[in-house]
């Protein structure tokens with residue numbers, strides 16, 4: 001991963017969005033630029049402020065430098081030093097846990113523990129005890145005191161994946177921890193102060209969960225102060241190629257494979273695929289392809305992808321839906337997210353813009 005300037009010192013900054021701009025922090029002026037071209041120019045010029053991340057790089061696990069990912073990485077650098085919760089949103093498999101680990105490693109807490117918890121996988125009757133711990137004798141079977149995950153993260157960071165799956169009672173205790181920095185183990189009424197930063201992730205719409213009464217509104221506002229959006233793989237352009245080669249190289253470090261790279265048909269197929277399972281799906285398909293490939297170049301068939309990803313071969317219905325979504329996203333960006341302006345440009349009503357955003361699950365905050 002290559003980055004501009006020295007983000008740790010905030011010497012330079014990047015702002016995402018249409019018509020990419022680079023600006024020096026401390027100035028309000030930005031320079032319109034094409035990010036990949038600017039990266040190349042910095043590389044050629046040997047700019048001493050260019051920060052090429054080495055193997056001890058906090059972002060080593062986060063491969064890709066598409067504009068969509070650069071915007072995400074810029075947020076990670078900005079949010080890492082701030083001792084506030086961060087809510088990481090994005091479809092399944094987009095790398096929310098990878099981003100949480102990067103936030104931890106970029107923060108002053110990097111020497112402390114990073115404790116990831118999948119809230120959706122906790123047995124409902126044990127959620128409180130798993131998160132907050134319990135005292136001996138707190139319930140049948142509690143034969144000894146148990147330290148909860150949040151307490152284990154003392155001095156570091158706790159990452160609550162699928163936070164929307166927490167039962168309401170655990171949400172109340174989490175809110176209290178976020179507000180007061182203290183928790184009570186199950187079976188104890190003595191609050192203990194724990195210094196742990198909370199990062200949370202969700203792939204469901206928490207606002208909807210708040211409307212439906214399954215997620216506390218006050219907790220939502222507490223978690224949603226800083227927000228990082230992981231873009232879906234289909235919006236990351238050439239990152240698909242880079243990630244695929246990275247996963248193949250990684251596979252070959254431990255296993256034998258005839259495959260060294262990808263045929264151009266395979267690259268085309270990967271670029272056109274919609275990747276509903278995102279990076280995780282790409283990883284799985286590349287690993288499978290590396291096993292079955294009988295050639296140095298992986299083919300679309302090895303990846304179990306259609307060799308003819310020409311958009312014309314999509315059903316007309318799917319093509320229409322994709323075109324409608326692309327048009328609305330592009331227009332929102334061109335209109336600087338001004339709904340009235342977007343409606344005017346598309347010759348539709350403001351209500352229709354809102355309806356289309358809802359239909360395509362577009363979150364304005366995330367697009368920004």
Ligand SMILES: Nc1ncnc2c1ncn2[C@@H]1O[C@H](COP(=O)(O)OP(=O)(O)OP(=O)(O)O)[C@@H](O)[C@H]1O
Pocket residue numbers: 061062063064090091092093094095096097098099161203243279280283
């Ligand atoms: N940018 C990336 N570079 C390299 N590997 C990545 C990247 N993003 C994700 N991965 C890999 O993809 C897989 C899925 O990532 P991760 O578990 O972080 O996704 P997630 O969004 O948290 O998924 P879920 O919503 O299912 O919890 C992991 O194996 C991870 O290492």
